[in-house]
Amino acid sequence: MDQHPSRRRIVPALAAGLALLAPAPAGAAITPTRSAGDLASALTEGGSAQVTGASFVTIPPNGNPAAVSDVALAGFPKQGGRYVILSSGDAAAAQNASQGAGASLSLGAMARTPAGSDRDATVLKLDLKVPSGANCVTFAFRFASEEFPEYVGRQYNDAFIAELGTTTWTTSASAITAPGNFAFDPANNVVSINATGPATVAPAEAAGTVYDAATQILRASTTVTPGTRSLFLSIFDQGDGILDSTVLLDDLIVGAAAPGACKAGVTTGPAPVQPGGLPPAFGPNGVISVPSNKKCVSRRKFRIRIRKRKNLKYETAIVFVNKKRVRVVKGRRLTAPVDLRGLPKGRFTVQITVITTTGAIISGKRTYRTCAPKRTTGKTPNL
Ligand SMILES: [Ca+2]
Numbered sequence: 001m002d003q004h005p006s007r008r009r010i011v012p013a014l015a016a017g018l019a020l021l022a023p024a025p026a027g028a029a030i031t032p033t034r035s036a037g038d039l040a041s042a043l044t045e046g047g048s049a050q051v052t053g054a055s056f057v058t059i060p061p062n063g064n065p066a067a068v069s070d071v072a073l074a075g076f077p078k079q080g081g082r083y084v085i086l087s088s089g090d091a092a093a094a095q096n097a098s099q100g101a102g103a104s105l106s107l108g109a110m111a112r113t114p115a116g117s118d119r120d121a122t123v124l125k126l127d128l129k130v131p132s133g134a135n136c137v138t139f140a141f142r143f144a145s146e147e148f149p150e151y152v153g154r155q156y157n158d159a160f161i162a163e164l165g166t167t168t169w170t171t172s173a174s175a176i177t178a179p180g181n182f183a184f185d186p187a188n189n190v191v192s193i194n195a196t197g198p199a200t201v202a203p204a205e206a207a208g209t210v211y212d213a214a215t216q217i218l219r220a221s222t223t224v225t226p227g228t229r230s231l232f233l234s235i236f237d238q239g240d241g242i243l244d245s246t247v248l249l250d251d252l253i254v255g256a257a258a259p260g261a262c263k264a265g266v267t268t269g270p271a272p273v274q275p276g277g278l279p280p281a282f283g284p285n286g287v288i289s290v291p292s293n294k295k296c297v298s299r300r301k302f303r304i305r306i307r308k309r310k311n312l313k314y315e316t317a318i319v320f321v322n323k324k325r326v327r328v329v330k331g332r333r334l335t336a337p338v339d340l341r342g343l344p345k346g347r348f349t350v351q352i353t354v355i356t357t358t359g360a361i362i363s364g365k366r367t368y369r370t371c372a373p374k375r376t377t378g379k380t381p382n383l
């Protein structure tokens with residue numbers, strides 16, 4: 001691999017840069033860890049993602065490529081008190097440093113593949129339990145790099161990659177092939193110092209860190225189906241192992257997004273999801289309160305109520321009785337009076353669809369039967 005002459009000069013600056021590091025404020029620290037479980041805990045605390053397994057696919061043999069931090073830094077933490085730092089150098093070097101210092105440490109890790117040009121890669125694997133009703137995985141991140149501005153458009157294309165299901169990215173010379181990456185810029189490229197649009201790096205965004213430029217705080221999201229799904233988060237050097245890059249990560253959420261709202265690619269907006277999936281339609285934890293259908297319904301009128309639930313706001317509800325739409329009243333709660341008078345005797349079906357303000361849909365159907373007439377009386381039965 002070619003080495004630009006000036007890259008050699010930057011290495012001696014490392015010792016001076018580390019000497020400038022002030023101790024962490026009392027009670028707050030960037031704590032290096034090689035426990036993937038610690039990282040999962042910091043990434044999900046205060047949120048609703050359930051991590052059932054955490055491990056490293058790859059982690060460099062030396063140094064501190066991963067850390068948990070509770071130091072307020074570059075807009076982090078985003079949720080809860082802690083966040084995660086993954087680095088192709090020293091994850092603990094991010095704080096209280098001069099941007100004039102050089103963040104540059106070779107951690108001794110060679111490429112994933114024999115022909116690869118990546119170095120010092122850390123790939124964190126998180127197994128997420130995606131509950132019924134959830135359809136989106138999303139997290140917040142900021143990528144920062146020492147490669148800016150000298151190596152923009154060069155072969156030292158350090159990058160951050162997020163993948164779901166499997167990790168397949170590879171490198172060759174200055175190229176990165178990452179077909180499964182969902183944290184891509186508007187040009188479908190990985191987030192690096194060469195990224196565009198909202199992922200463009202700038203020096204001001206790295207303020208407070210040792211790095212020379214960073215992206216704004218971004219969000220990466222991808223659609224997902226219920227079950228156990230693996231999330232892979234990768235950071236690496238490219239071209240050589242020096243002039244490091246780092247990613248700050250937090251606010252990992254598995255939840256329910258409105259149709260079309262959970263889009264792959266980086267964004268700057270809020271999380272597009274209702275955290276934690278959706279409650280069921282019926283039952284003790286359900287959002288729809290209706291009479292039991294175990295017994296026949298003898299009343300001629302009843303009222304369907306939409307229950308208040310934490311983190312849920314309703315836009316509207318749509319109710320059909322035997323395919324005929326019923327008026328829904330929006331008061332302190334959404335309610336729908338169901339009037340069975342005039343309906344034929346026998347079975348009837350109530351179909352309820354609740355739409356939340358995030359566009360998520362909770363729907364359910366209940367079939368009732370009217371009470372059978374007492375054969376001995378001959379009177380007209382009540383419903
Ligand atoms: Ca490195």
Ligand SMILES: [Ca+2]
Pocket residue numbers: 088147156158237238240241242243244245
């Ligand atoms: Ca580098």
